[in-house]
Amino acid sequence: MFEHVMRSIGDSVGLWLYAIAGGLAFAEAAILVGMVLPGETALLVAGVFCNAKYGHLNLGVMIGVAIFCAIAGDSVGYEFGRHFGPALRRSRLGEWVGAHRWAAVDGFIVRHGGKAVLLGRLTALLRALMPSMAGMSGMRYRTFLLWNALGGIIWAPGCVLLGYAFASALDVVGATLTWAPLAILAVALVVYFGLHLRKRKRERAEAEAFARADAEA
Numbered sequence: 001m002f003e004h005v006m007r008s009i010g011d012s013v014g015l016w017l018y019a020i021a022g023g024l025a026f027a028e029a030a031i032l033v034g035m036v037l038p039g040e041t042a043l044l045v046a047g048v049f050c051n052a053k054y055g056h057l058n059l060g061v062m063i064g065v066a067i068f069c070a071i072a073g074d075s076v077g078y079e080f081g082r083h084f085g086p087a088l089r090r091s092r093l094g095e096w097v098g099a100h101r102w103a104a105v106d107g108f109i110v111r112h113g114g115k116a117v118l119l120g121r122l123t124a125l126l127r128a129l130m131p132s133m134a135g136m137s138g139m140r141y142r143t144f145l146l147w148n149a150l151g152g153i154i155w156a157p158g159c160v161l162l163g164y165a166f167a168s169a170l171d172v173v174g175a176t177l178t179w180a181p182l183a184i185l186a187v188a189l190v191v192y193f194g195l196h197l198r199k200r201k202r203e204r205a206e207a208e209a210f211a212r213a214d215a216e217a
Contacts, residue, residue, distance in 0.1 A: 015056065015057070017045075017046055017049050017057055018046075018057065018061065018062065018065050020042065020046075021042040021043055021045065021046035021062070021065070021066065022065040022066060022068070022069040023069070024037065024039055024041075024042035025039040025042060025043055025066055025069040025070050025073060025156065026069040026070070026072055026073035026076075027039075027073060028070075028073055028127060028128055029073050029074045029076070029077035029127065029128050029129075029130070029131040029132070030072075030073040030074075030076035030077050030080070030131075031076075031077075031080075032077075032093070032097075032128050032129070032132070033128070038124055038127070038128075039070070039073075039127070039159075040124075040155075040159040043066050043156060043159035043160050043163065044159055044160075044162055044163035044166070045163060046062050046066070046160060046163060047059075047062070047159065047160040047161060047162060047163020047164040047165075047166070047167070048163045048164070048166060048167040049167075050062050050160065050163070050164050050167070051164060051167035051168060053167070059160070059161075059164060062160050063156065063157045063160050063161075066156035066157065066159065066160050067152050067153055067156045067157065069156075070121075070151075070152035070155060070156045071148055071149050071152040073131075074117075074121075074130075074131040074148045074151075074152070075131070075144075075145065075148065076131075077128075077130075077131030077132045077135070078131045078132070078134055078135040078141065078144050078148075079135060080131075080132055080135065081131065081132030081133060081134065081135030081136040082135035082136065082138075083135075085132060085133075085135060085136030086136070088132070089102060089136075097129070101125075101129065102129075102133075104125075104126075105120075105126055105129050105130060105133040106133065106137070108120065108126065108130075109130075109133060109134065109137050109139070113139075113143075114139070114143045114144070114146065114147045115147065116130065116134070116147075117130060117131070117134055117139075117144055117147035117148050117151060118147045118150055118151045118154075120133075120151075121148070121151030121152065121154075121155050122151065122154070122155060131144075131148070
């Protein structure tokens with residue numbers, strides 16, 4: 001049933017999944033979509049559909065799209081923060097993000113410098129905010145780009161491959177569930193006949209003991 005549903009979705013959406021997953025990975029930091037929908041969710045789903053059984057995506061192409069969109073989206077987020085950061089903090093969206101989150105990211109950047117961009121990429125809470133915060137902090141773009149690219153190269157393939165591995169695991173689970181009932185039935189039959197033979201042996205032993213006792217009497 002699950003396999004049928006996933007294949008139907010893959011056939012319906014088709015190659016648009018490249019654009020959807022890549023777009024969400026791009027928008028995560030570029031326009032703070034990651035505060036609502038983490039980009040790794042889209043890439044994990046895309047990884048599932050890279051399995052030929054469920055969709056038509058090419059694993060290598062999807063990884064390339066994911067890396068490019070992740071790096072480009074964070075670069076847009078950096079520029080957004082550099083130009084509009086102060087006004088953003090004072091806006092309703094900035095208030096919704098919360099002063100404690102802004103303060104947490106500020107402290108993170110001060111402590112780790114360029115490494116904060118990489119660590120932020122690998123941290124769900126900071127991923128959407130870190131590029132804009134790096135731009136607000138005045139970090140040099142060259143420094144930002146280096147650590148941003150490194151983070152994208154690690155994070156994006158990791159998410160896609162995790163989804164792909166999950167899809168492969170579903171095949172194993174499906175095969176296991178196909179044969180598991182037969183194995184359980186075989187074990188149950190062996191146990192049943194074992195208990196039955198043991199019962200018959202005990203009954204024969206009791207009958208022989210009774211017959212001997214009768215003869216001696």
